[in-house]
Amino acid sequence: MAKENKISMEHGAGGQQMQSLIGEIILKNFTNTSAGSVGLDALDDGATIELDRDFLNNNKKAELVMTTDSHVVKPIFFPGGDIGKVAVCGAINDLAVMGARPLAVSSGMIIPEGFSITDLEKVVHSMNDALVEIGVPLITGDTKTVEGTALDSIIINIAAIGICDAPVRDCGLQIGDKMIVSGYIADHGMALLTKREGFEFNSDLESDTAPLWKMIEPLLAVQTQAGERAVTAMKDPTRGGVADSLNEMAQKSNVGIRIYEEKLPIREAVFTSCEMLGLDPLEIANEGKAVIGVRPECAKAVLKLLKSHPYGKDAAIIGEVTEEKPGKVILISELGSTRYVDVPTGDPIPRVC
C-alpha cells in the first residue's frame, strides 16, 4: 500500500498505485463481485450481468431498471450509517420502489488527495455489508482522485441495475388507495443534523439507512380479487422527505392525497427537535423508508407483510387518495384543521445524502 495511510493523486492515475489500491482496498473487501462471465475480479473495462432466462421466459414483459445516485453526505460517518451504506441503500431502494429485483451495482469513487485510507476501508466495509445483506454483487467501478484543495471529502456514485416484470410507477395512484409509510420518518436527516451540529439532545438518534428490497419484494405479489397488483405506486422519500414524495405522486397520478397528522410515525425525539428548530418532519430526508399506495381492500394485507419485516415494523397507514384537489396533498391535524403539504423549496439540511 502507499507509504502513508493517505490517498495521493497517483491513486487515481490509472497505473500501478491505482491497481494496488483497488486490489487491496476494493477487491479484498467485497464478498460478491460477479453477476456473469466477467466480474469485478477481471478488472476489465466493464463487467457482465447474465440475463435470467427463467425469469425472462416466465415474464413476457420483463424489463431492466437502471438508477443512479451520487452521495456527498457530510459528515461521512454518522449514527446508524456512513456514506458507503447510504450510497448502496440509496440505489437499491430506488430499484425496490420501482418494483425491481437488484441484479448488480457499480461504484464510482471520487477521492480527495490526503483522504484517510483507513476511512476508505471503513466505507468499503459498509458498502459490502449492505450488498451482502441483499445478495447483490458490486461488479464494476471507477476511482478518480483530485487535489485536496479541489474537494473536501469523498463522493460515491452508485448505479444499479434491476429486473422486473412491470415497473411500479410513481404515477399509478388510484382514487381510494390507502397511503402507507413503512416506518418512522425524518430519522436520517435529524440524526445527521444532530451529529453535524453536535447537539446534546437526540444524541442517540440514528439514521434509518437500510436496503429495502427484501421488505418490498413480498408486497409486489399481493393482488386484488381481480388479479391486479395491490401496490399502485411507490417512492423512497429521500431528499425533500415524505412531503416531496407525496406531492410528486399526487401530481403525476392527478389525484389528491389526504394524510392524518396523528397517524404519521414520528419519534418523540424527532418531533421535539423539529419543533425546536422550526423544521417540518415531512420535509426531512429518509434513507430506509418507502411511501406506498395500495388498493384499499389490500391495505391490511400489505401492512401486515410490512410489519413482519424488521425494516417495516413501524409501518402505518397515514391517509388515502381522493378525487378532490388533484395534485395536492392535504394534512389533517389532530384537532381537525387542514393545511396543504407543499413541495419543499429551501434545503433544510444540505448535503443530507
Added chain:
Amino acid sequence: MAKENKISMEHGAGGQQMQSLIGEIILKNFTNTSAGSVGLDALDDGATIELDRDFLNNNKKAELVMTTDSHVVKPIFFPGGDIGKVAVCGAINDLAVMGARPLAVSSGMIIPEGFSITDLEKVVHSMNDALVEIGVPLITGDTKTVEGTALDSIIINIAAIGICDAPVRDCGLQIGDKMIVSGYIADHGMALLTKREGFEFNSDLESDTAPLWKMIEPLLAVQTQAGERAVTAMKDPTRGGVADSLNEMAQKSNVGIRIYEEKLPIREAVFTSCEMLGLDPLEIANEGKAVIGVRPECAKAVLKLLKSHPYGKDAAIIGEVTEEKPGKVILISELGSTRYVDVPTGDPIPRVC
C-alpha cells in the same frame, strides 16, 4: 430558472428548484430519453430498459455489460471536447471494447454552488450530441450540489449498460495476434495539457474524444476460417495510455507483446512536445482510441474496416503477440534497440479525464 445564472445549493435539494433545473436544462436538451416503458421524462426513481428479445432469442449467451466512470477533467472545456463529451464517450467506449452494444446511460452530476448554468447547458449539449451520434438514450440521472468551497468544478459520472453475445476480454490475446491501435495516440492528454498550461506551441492540437461503438461494431463480425472471432482482446487506452493497456493485456493474457516505434501513429506536434516536456506518448491518455488484438490472418481485414470509419482512418498495426517474456511489453526502436514499456507509475497529467 434561477434568478441568477448560477447553481445554488437548492438546485440539489430535491425540491422545486431542482425540478425546474432538471426540466429546463436536462429534459429539454436530451433528444433520446427512453429505452423502455419508463423513460427519463417520467422523472421516476429510475428508468427501464426493454430487453431485446430478438437478440436474446438468437444469442444463447446474451449478457448485459455494465460500466461506470466519473469525470473530473480540468479545464472542463478544451480543444476537441468538454467534460460532457468525454463522460459519455468514456462510458460508451468501455462498453464498445467489451464488445457490447450500448443500450442506455445514466448521468450523475455533482455541481458546486456558483457554477454557471450557461456552462452546465453547454456540457449537457455535448453529452446529447455524443449520445445522438450513436443513438443511445440517457434514461436516468441524479443531481447533487455542494458548497462552492467544497468542490472546485462539476463532476460527471456516467454508468452505461450494453448487451453482447460474448464479451471481448482484455485477457484474450493469443500468440501470433497482431496488435492494432485505431489512430493517433496521446492527442487527448496533450491537448489538455496545452490548454491548461497555455502553451503557445501545439495550440491547434485537439482531443480525440469520440464514441467508438460504430467503429468497433463491424470488427466484431470478422471471423477466422475456423469461425472464431478475429478480435481476441480490446481496451480503450485512457488514463495510463497505450502503455498501461498493453501491459494489462499482456499480463492478463500471459503473453508477451512486441511493438515497433516506427509504426506508432503519433502526430509530429505531439511527438515534439512530448520530447520537450520529457513525456512518453505511450503513457498519455486517449479518449477516442482502441487497442485491439486480432488473429493474424484477419489483421488486414480488421485494419481495412477500421480505416473505413472516420475515427479509425489512421489505424495501424503496431506489433504482435509473442511467446517470449509473458506479461511484458517490448518496444523496438527505429534503430533496432529494445526497451521494456513499463506500467506507468506517476501521473504525468493529473485530472486528464
